[in-house]
Amino acid sequence: MVSLDLAELSVRDANTQLRKLGEAGENIEVLNPDARHHIGVGLTAPVDVMVNGSAGYFCAGLTDQARFTVTHNVGWGVGDNMYSGSVVVGGNAGAIPGVAIRGAEIVIKGNMGSRAGQVMKAGTLCCVGNANFMAGYMMYGGRIIILGDSGERLGEDMSSGEIFVAGKVQDLGSDAMLTDISQSEVDSLCEFLDRYEIKAPKSFSKVVNAGTKLRYGTPEQPMRSIPFSSFSGTSSYWNPKVQEDVVIKSQSGRYRIRGYGGARPLPHLSDIGFRKDLQNAGSDRNVVNSVEMATEIGGINGARPLKLSMPVMIAPMSYGALSRSTKYAIAMGSAMSGIAENTGEGGMSDAQRDAAGQLIFQCLGGRLGWNIHDMRRADALEIYISQGAKPGLGGQLMAKKVTPELAEIRGIPSGIDLRSPSRHPDILGADDLVIKVEEFREATGYEVPVSVKLGAGRIRDDIKIASKDGFDFVELDGMQGSTGAGSAEVIDNVGIPTLSAIIEAIEALEEIGAREKIQLVLMGGLRDGVDAVKALCLGADAVAFGTSVIVAGGCISCMQCHVGQCVTGIATQDPEHEKRYKPEIEASNIHRFLESVRWQIAALTDALGYSDVKNLSRDDLVALTPEAADITGLPYEPAAGPSAMREKGINV
Amino acid sequence: MCGIAGVMYRGSENFGTGEALIRMLDGCQHRGPDSTGFALYSPEPSGQLKLRFFIDPVVTVDVDGAIASIRARLLDLGATIEEEAKPGDNYRVMIRYTGDVQKLSYEMEHAAKVISIGTSLEIVKDVGTAHDVDDRYQVNQFSGTHGLGHVRLATESDVKPEASHPFWATGFADVAIVHNGQITNYWKMRRRLEQRGFEFTTDNDSELIAVYLADKMAQGIELKEALASSIDDLDGTFSFLVSTEDEIGYAKDRLAAKPMIMYEDDDLVAIASEEVSLNRLFPGRALNTREPAPGSFATWSRSI
CATH class of the missing domain: 3.60.20.10 (Aminohydrolase, N-terminal nucleophile (Ntn) domain)
Incomplete structure (x- = not known):
């Protein structure tokens, strides 16, 4: 056994050594831990680790196969997202022990804090003492064994899995119920306890999901056919959209869920124009090669940056909302154009990983598909806080799309109306977030950029937090952003426009002198290279496209993404529908579209008089409407307005 | 946070x-x-009140003047000044005062940035670690x-x-x-x-x-x-x-x-x-x- 003394080593150095020793098959002892955070994070070798004392947050987090023993206490999130292996804690555990585990065994000899086993998928969490409140909150599978008393609201909104309590079940949570326990289950519990030398109690109560909230009472109805143009473009107070909404609600009796983007007139990038006469745009046939567009994102704090051939990436969209074939096509298209693809919520597939040149791996509150192995093969990691289409809400995936295959990669039961948690179990403020970011860095050896996805709401504050918490870049998503499924009320009524978001973000960063400390990727209804150039002029380091990439790849904008029977095979998990989708052909379409974007960016940059996109400046812009002038502070010049531009033959 | x-x-x-x-x-x-x-x-066994004020160096051109006006205001309100110091950007003063502390506090708040008042309490805070x-x-x-x-x-x-x-x-x-x-x-x-x-x-x-x-x-x-x-x-x-x-x-x-x-x-x-x-x-x-x-x-x- 090798000893690592934290009185002499930093946790970062100790973890580096731990991983090396683990690979060499050495067992390890950690001395003087003094409740420091992140001990053992990222260890993926079948070795024994003895922590002599108390550990802090995320002890044994993001690990696989290792067997940890902590002689005293642990802080929040012991065994976070552990794949296999075990942790035995001699004392008490803080909040969310066993959060998001995917198969490990965690034993707490003392008491455990609140929300134990939140969003766990598989494995066993056992507490010899008492549990605090909301044990089993939103768990998707696995089992929790509590030998003492349960605490309040046991099993709150659990979807699946079992909770066994030997002491008093103080109080059941929403959608949890008591049920009978079988002899084989008792035998299995006794076998587990025996293995950890814990005396089995005489009897257990068993708590499972009651099944009242797994599915909506009424299924989501297809929308009545309204073309997207009139869905979003009308300005009258009562209109076909409102009428349709009332009629559907008179049947369903609840809020609406729909896919696609915000659909109300809002100030947008189309409300600003270029100040300079662009009549020379496009005169240089070789412009794509003469303008410098290569952009690095994510390297400012020393991580290995994404290397983009132009300041463009793909917006996060999940396998789940989209079919596997669509994600595959986007991965291929993005690779052909030398830009980065993003997994979105639903985990990473091998085909997607192989096809994408560069891939950002997104982590959401439900930790669906999240794991250490895919983190290691990602080119960047991203913590999703919220998205522009529905700030403050988690994803929704209707039962039709939650197929067994999809459920497996996410680690959830199949066939439920999946409402992903809107909050992370372990990020309840900027102070927790900084510890989470550090955990990801520890797990990936500080080599992979870490970004944050922010839906634009209180962006002035949020962006400051993002820079203070040490993120490498922000994906900033305005209100015009789209979604695979979200509450229609939220899509149209929550957040601030993309244009306001970028202005606020830049101002806030300049206020605290941090503009150079974080990079900004703008998204939320950006359509093409013209929008991209405007965003770059306003201060974005890069942009991301979602909807326009989907449309380039065959989407017909019918707005039925949530239903699951997408006729083009894009927003569906039904093999019959997916068969229609030809990934190779659509990848080429996406690639061609991205190349048109490249040409637009190059031609406009050149016409504005620059040889490098990094020199684009807000001085090149004017506002075309009073609202846009008010938001951006750009001069309002009706003489440069759309009609005047069109007269000059310039397309705006 | x-x-x-x-x-x-x-x-x-x-x-x-x-x-x-x-x-x-x-x-x-x-x-x-x-x-x-x-x-x-x-x-503080003597029963004196300890007061701490923040003198913002960015906006205060005349620090001594600012302190003088705090002193004057305290004297106006019937306090007797026993001891003074100027640690960092603070002005710390110990006073004898027999009136209503809440009234004193509000009056002083209107005149300067009070950090703390107490017979036992002193608050020390600033930017940095x-x-x-x-x-x-x-x-x-x-x-x-x-x-x-x-x-x-x-x-x-x-x-x-x-x-x-x-x-x-x-x-x-x-x-x-x-x-x-x-x-x-x-x-x-x-x-x-x-x-x-x-x-x-x-x-x-x-x-x-x-x-x-x-x-x-x-x-x-x-x-x-x-x-x-x-x-x-x-x-x-x-x-x-x-x-x-x-x-x-x-x-x-x-x-x-x-x-x-x-x-x-x-x-x-x-x-x-x-x-x-x-x-x-x-x-x-x-x-x-x-x-x-x-x-x-x-x-x-x-x-x-």
């Missing part, structure tokens, strides 16, 4: 509370690198019976010394608070207290908790009961510590969204956001700590 810490030594003599809190806050500085503050208690603030204000020299500390990551409000924690309960001598979380019904509660004549010097929700509790205590309600009612009356997420001349206490919201952990033995009680802070008082020793339950509160009294 922050980290909090508190310590109370059992026994009536003075202990190195300044040094203890520096260590505890250094342990959780990652939770808040922007500013750091201390509320330190050391009973625990060690930065110690370097400027010699916090390690403080000894006393108990104290609170806070590290802050500024979100809503600016990074300014006066927006740092701990917060003094404006108008109420010797009451201080450190808070981790966010009170969502802040404006509603504040308006209620303002209608009853209380004044607020910042838009920070922690000041509200301090005034809320101090008001209850001024009505003769025990600190413990005031904490109990705070859990019902305050909405949002919170873990906070409060201290008075003789007591410290905590309260935690029902959702337990913000961390808190405590250690108690025959010599002291220590509470912090994270165990790593508690361990700074006992390096190399595994502690028997306890996490307070959601919606719980407790108080400890100093031995007199």
Whole structure:
């Protein structure tokens, strides 16, 4: 056994050594831990680790196969997202022990804090003492064994899995119920306890999901056919959209869920124009090669940056909302154009990983598909806080799309109306977030950029937090952003426009002198290279496209993404529908579209008089409407307005 | 968005509370690198009031003039000045004063930036880390019976010394608070207290908790009961510590969204956001700590 003394080593150095020793098959002892955070994070070798004392947050987090023993206490999130292996804690555990585990065994000899086993998928969490409140909150599978008393609201909104309590079940949570326990289950519990030398109690109560909230009472109805143009473009107070909404609600009796983007007139990038006469745009046939567009994102704090051939990436969209074939096509298209693809919520597939040149791996509150192995093969990691289409809400995936295959990669039961948690179990403020970011860095050896996805709401504050918490870049998503499924009320009524978001973000960063400390990727209804150039002029380091990439790849904008029977095979998990989708052909379409974007960016940059996109400046812009002038502070010049531009033959 | 810490030594003599809190806050500085503050208690047997003012070097051209006008105002209000000092950007003055402290506080608030008033309490806070603030204000020299500390990551409000924690309960001598979380019904509660004549010097929700509790205590309600009612009356997420001349206490919201952990033995009680802070008082020793339950509160009294 090798000893690592934290009185002499930093946790970062100790973890580096731990991983090396683990690979060499050495067992390890950690001395003087003094409740420091992140001990053992990222260890993926079948070795024994003895922590002599108390550990802090995320002890044994993001690990696989290792067997940890902590002689005293642990802080929040012991065994976070552990794949296999075990942790035995001699004392008490803080909040969310066993959060998001995917198969490990965690034993707490003392008491455990609140929300134990939140969003766990598989494995066993056992507490010899008492549990605090909301044990089993939103768990998707696995089992929790509590030998003492349960605490309040046991099993709150659990979807699946079992909770066994030997002491008093103080109080059941929403959608949890008591049920009978079988002899084989008792035998299995006794076998587990025996293995950890814990005396089995005489009897257990068993708590499972009651099944009242797994599915909506009424299924989501297809929308009545309204073309997207009139869905979003009308300005009258009562209109076909409102009428349709009332009629559907008179049947369903609840809020609406729909896919696609915000659909109300809002100030947008189309409300600003270029100040300079662009009549020379496009005169240089070789412009794509003469303008410098290569952009690095994510390297400012020393991580290995994404290397983009132009300041463009793909917006996060999940396998789940989209079919596997669509994600595959986007991965291929993005690779052909030398830009980065993003997994979105639903985990990473091998085909997607192989096809994408560069891939950002997104982590959401439900930790669906999240794991250490895919983190290691990602080119960047991203913590999703919220998205522009529905700030403050988690994803929704209707039962039709939650197929067994999809459920497996996410680690959830199949066939439920999946409402992903809107909050992370372990990020309840900027102070927790900084510890989470550090955990990801520890797990990936500080080599992979870490970004944050922010839906634009209180962006002035949020962006400051993002820079203070040490993120490498922000994906900033305005209100015009789209979604695979979200509450229609939220899509149209929550957040601030993309244009306001970028202005606020830049101002806030300049206020605290941090503009150079974080990079900004703008998204939320950006359509093409013209929008991209405007965003770059306003201060974005890069942009991301979602909807326009989907449309380039065959989407017909019918707005039925949530239903699951997408006729083009894009927003569906039904093999019959997916068969229609030809990934190779659509990848080429996406690639061609991205190349048109490249040409637009190059031609406009050149016409504005620059040889490098990094020199684009807000001085090149004017506002075309009073609202846009008010938001951006750009001069309002009706003489440069759309009609005047069109007269000059310039397309705006 | 922050980290909090508190310590109370059992026994009536003075202990190195300044040094203890520096260590505890250094342990959780990652939770808040922007500013750091201390509320330190050391009973003043003479009964004099200790006042600390912040003289902002950025906006104050004439520091001596600013101090002279504070002195003049104090004398106007009937105070006798006994002792003065100018540590860092503070003006510290000890006075004899027999009138209504709340009236004095509000009058002085209108004239200058008051950091704290008390017979025992002194608040020291500024931008930077625990060690930065110690370097400027010699916090390690403080000894006393108990104290609170806070590290802050500024979100809503600016990074300014006066927006740092701990917060003094404006108008109420010797009451201080450190808070981790966010009170969502802040404006509603504040308006209620303002209608009853209380004044607020910042838009920070922690000041509200301090005034809320101090008001209850001024009505003769025990600190413990005031904490109990705070859990019902305050909405949002919170873990906070409060201290008075003789007591410290905590309260935690029902959702337990913000961390808190405590250690108690025959010599002291220590509470912090994270165990790593508690361990700074006992390096190399595994502690028997306890996490307070959601919606719980407790108080400890100093031995007199």
